[in-house]
Amino acid sequence: xxxxxxxxxxxxxxxxxxxxxxxxxxxxxxxxxxxxxxxxxxxxxxxxxxxxxxxxxxxxxxxxxxxxxxxxxxxxxxxxxxxxxxxxxxxxxxxxxxxxxxxxxxxxxxxxxxxxxxxxxxxxxxxxxxxxxxxxxxxxxxxxxxxxxxxxxxxxxxxxxxxxxxxxxxxxxxxxxxxxxxxxxxxxxxxxxxxxxxxxxxxxxxxxxxxxxxxxxxxxxxxxxxxxxxxxxxxxxxxxxxxxxxxxxxxxxxxxxxxxxxxxxxxxxxxxxxxx
Amino acid sequence: xxxxxxxxxxxxxxxxxxxxxxxxxxxxxxxxxxxxxxxxxxxxxxxxxxxxxxxxxxxxxxxxxxxxxxxxxxxxxxxxxxxxxxxxxxxxxxxxxxxxxxxxxxxxxxxxxxxxxxxxxxxxxxxxxxxxxxxxxxxxxxxxxxxxxxxxxxxxxxxxxxxxxxxxxxxxxxxxxxxxxxxxxxxxxxxxxxxxxxxxxxxxxxxxxxxxxxxxxxxxxxxxxxxxxxxxxxxxxxxxxxxxxxxxxxxxxxxxxxxxxxxxxxxxxxxxxxxxxxxxxxxxxxxxxxxxxxxxxxxxxxxxxxxxxxxxxxxxxxxxxxxxxxxxxxxxxxxxxxxxxxxxxxxxxxxxxxxxxxxxxxxxxxxxxxxxxxxxxxxxxxxxxxxxxxxxxxxxxxxxxxxxxxxxxxxxxxxxxxxxxxxxxxxxxxxxxxxxxxxxxxxxxxxxxxxxxxxxxxxxxxxxxxxxxxxxxxxxxxxxxxxxxxxxxxxxxxxx
Numbered sequence: 001x002x003x004x005x006x007x008x009x010x011x012x013x014x015x016x017x018x019x020x021x022x023x024x025x026x027x028x029x030x031x032x033x034x035x036x037x038x039x040x041x042x043x044x045x046x047x048x049x050x051x052x053x054x055x056x057x058x059x060x061x062x063x064x065x066x067x068x069x070x071x072x073x074x075x076x077x078x079x080x081x082x083x084x085x086x087x088x089x090x091x092x093x094x095x096x097x098x099x100x101x102x103x104x105x106x107x108x109x110x111x112x113x114x115x116x117x118x119x120x121x122x123x124x125x126x127x128x129x130x131x132x133x134x135x136x137x138x139x140x141x142x143x144x145x146x147x148x149x150x151x152x153x154x155x156x157x158x159x160x161x162x163x164x165x166x167x168x169x170x171x172x173x174x175x176x177x178x179x180x181x182x183x184x185x186x187x188x189x190x191x192x193x194x195x196x197x198x199x200x201x202x203x204x205x206x207x208x209x210x211x212x213x214x215x216x217x218x219x220x221x222x223x224x225x226x227x228x229x230x231x232x233x234x235x236x237x238x239x240x241x242x243x244x245x246x247x248x249x250x251x252x253x254x255x256x257x258x259x260x261x262x263x264x265x266x267x268x269x270x271x272x273x274x275x276x
Numbered sequence: 277x278x279x280x281x282x283x284x285x286x287x288x289x290x291x292x293x294x295x296x297x298x299x300x301x302x303x304x305x306x307x308x309x310x311x312x313x314x315x316x317x318x319x320x321x322x323x324x325x326x327x328x329x330x331x332x333x334x335x336x337x338x339x340x341x342x343x344x345x346x347x348x349x350x351x352x353x354x355x356x357x358x359x360x361x362x363x364x365x366x367x368x369x370x371x372x373x374x375x376x377x378x379x380x381x382x383x384x385x386x387x388x389x390x391x392x393x394x395x396x397x398x399x400x401x402x403x404x405x406x407x408x409x410x411x412x413x414x415x416x417x418x419x420x421x422x423x424x425x426x427x428x429x430x431x432x433x434x435x436x437x438x439x440x441x442x443x444x445x446x447x448x449x450x451x452x453x454x455x456x457x458x459x460x461x462x463x464x465x466x467x468x469x470x471x472x473x474x475x476x477x478x479x480x481x482x483x484x485x486x487x488x489x490x491x492x493x494x495x496x497x498x499x500x501x502x503x504x505x506x507x508x509x510x511x512x513x514x515x516x517x518x519x520x521x522x523x524x525x526x527x528x529x530x531x532x533x534x535x536x537x538x539x540x541x542x543x544x545x546x547x548x549x550x551x552x553x554x555x556x557x558x559x560x561x562x563x564x565x566x567x568x569x570x571x572x573x574x575x576x577x578x579x580x581x582x583x584x585x586x587x588x589x590x591x592x593x594x595x596x597x598x599x600x601x602x603x604x605x606x607x608x609x610x611x612x613x614x615x616x617x618x619x620x621x622x623x624x625x626x627x628x629x630x631x632x633x634x635x636x637x638x639x640x641x642x643x644x645x646x647x648x649x650x651x652x653x654x655x656x657x658x659x660x661x662x663x664x665x666x667x668x669x670x671x672x673x674x675x676x677x678x679x680x681x682x683x684x685x686x687x688x689x690x691x692x693x694x695x696x697x698x699x700x701x702x703x704x705x706x707x708x709x710x711x712x713x714x715x716x717x718x719x720x721x722x723x724x725x726x727x728x729x730x731x732x733x734x735x736x737x738x739x740x741x742x743x744x745x746x747x748x749x750x751x752x753x754x755x756x757x758x759x760x761x762x763x764x765x766x767x768x769x770x771x772x
């Protein structure tokens with residue numbers, strides 16, 4: 001069976017290679033891909049949308065409809081992960097572990113036992129061997145604000161340089177995940193609750209779709225940002241540039257929230273009690 | 277507002293999916309309340325679009341973002357796509373109402389996530405049908421696939437494995453389609469279907485075009501579950517939650533066949549598809565194999581859902597074979613069968629769900645006495661069964677008639693024989709169930725007969741079921757109108 005598979009793969013592979021004989025050469029300036037549509041984008045993108053980064057102009061304006069659904073794909077992936085993995089039956093653990101921070105003594109508190117109230121001295125831990133991680137925690141605490149700041153820069157600067165909502169959103173999400181890894185899942189969930197995260201997932205996509213619907217209500221076609229000019233107080237071309245920024249922000253929020261949702265569910269096998 | 281209808285059929289469900297995701301956290305019952313009007317609007321809009329296309333007798337083209345193609349993305353709603361749009365939205369509406377109770381039972385505390393995925397799935401399918409852009413089609417295919425995988429996996433037992441198989445195989449299929457689009461883009465520089473269709477005939481000598489064609493088609497065959505590539509289908513439809521398999525079995529494969537028709541006739545143009553590349557004969561032989569193997573494998577199943585899944589595989593063979601006969605009769609039969617088979621499959625799967633509403637009936641032997649307990653469901657089941665067998669006046673007969681005429685006109689007698697063989701097998705399959713359910717005595721272990729009480733499914737399930745069953749006969753009676761006013765315009769004029 002394996003040999004049969006290999007033979008089929010070899011035949012298909014060679015047929016596909018045979019099909020590539022008539023491909024245009026690498027970086028051939030006269031190939032159809034660089035003569036049919038690309039000149040239009042290169043020549044008029046700035047004029048049409050006031051966005052110097054042609055990639056962003058194509059991605060979020062000329063083919064903004066594709067990007068809207070790409071965002072929806074990410075949303076659907078996060079939702080699918082939640083749908084398949086999340087387990088709501090909460091089984092209270094038999095033993096809770098608390099560490100007394102100043103002395104380093106770990107308390108095992110059985111079910112029904114008295115739980116320490118003063119949370120500044122006691123820290124709840126998941127297993128007995130959780131090491132002290134002062135260096136990791138402090139380093140992450142120093143790093144995370146800058147990571148988040150850089151993410152905002154990437155989102156906002158998509159018009160001029162490589163970047164945009166997807167990349168910035170991933171960096172934002174990575175910042176939060178770093179926090180969850182360096183502390184624990186409970187600490188991260190205290191900052192960003194599961195339900196809030198779910199709202200953010202929807203809100204991000206909603207900003208994108210809502211922008212399109214707003215254009216529709218203003219009398220233009222769906223996602224035709226130039227119709228937003230009266231609302232934004234600019235001319236139609238600048239309105240396209242602003243419209244792109246708005247949807248990029250939506251994409252950023254959605255991607256960040258989905259990243260967090262994926263981490264919460266995957267790291268805890270859907271129970272969301274204790275993380276990695 | 278009517279000029280924005282092509283956007284509305286996509287945007288309304290998309291927005292409602294987001295609303296369901298948010299408000300479902302707050303109150304579970306609100307999901308259905310949001311989903312139902314959204315689907316209603318989509319259904320009505322689709323009908324208006326369908327009516328407009330027929331009366332004006334020209335396609336409606338909508339520029340998304342205000343950019344005219346090939347620069348931007350355009351929706352191109354012609355006779356073919358408007359027909360399938362009405363089909364998808366109608367099937368979804370009936371299914372949504374019919375499975376309201378089942379969904380609450382199956383997804384107790386994840387109802388909102390389920391409905392969000394459900395609506396996104398339908399949005400994806402609607403978009404696939406409406407779009408006039410080859411890459412946009414892939415993006416929407418991704419949406420329909422990811423949500424489909426998630427919904428299939430949400431059952432205990434073997435559903436996980438079935439879902440995992442489907443993810444791997446389905447992703448390969450979608451990637452192959454994308455690769456084919458990439459090949460096309462390399463030689464044309466365009467992604468808009470109409471634009472590609474105008475450029476490709478000038479490239480008949482290029483070796484890239486046949487390669488792109490074959491890769492696209494193989495990808496689509498994987499997604500539709502055509503016989504040697506059907507591996508994912510039976511388990512996915514058998515072990516999925518019943519509210520999911522009843523939606524996916526009628527829609528997924530049919531929409532993929534629509535895409536195949538669209539790509540073959542409107543991207544690669546009939547000249548390339550039927551005269552230059554000429555895969556027709558080979559593809560029809562694959563379809564013959566699919567019909568025969570699907571029918572035979574259906575015969576050997578004891579689980580009713582699995583049996584129906586194999587019938588779906590055989591039906592995929594009908595449509596693919598009809599399309600690649602390459603004559604007007606055969607393609608008419610294929611398109612007509614897309615419509616008929618979606619309604620038939622919906623009807624028979626819903627009837628099986630209805631049979632299981634009080635006690636679980638998976639195996640054929642579980643059906644003993646089912647007809648006495650549920651007379652209405654039994655009647656609906658019989659209507660769907662005779663439609664799948666192909667008995668007039670139900671719609672299954674007419675599409676089969678066109679397919680057989682197409683086969684005779686093309687001189688492909690093996691295809692005709694396979695169709696007749698499959699009808700015979702279907703007859704055996706369904707009469708076996710009818711025999712078990714109607715004639716076989718059912719008794720307890722002591723040989724005493726039970727006192728039979730009529731225990732019908734809830735009216736929420738029965739009413740849509742009856743409407744769908746009536747549609748089978750109505751579609752059959754109005755076949756002629758459907759063919760002359762819609763389908764004959766959907767096939768390019770150069771096909772005779």
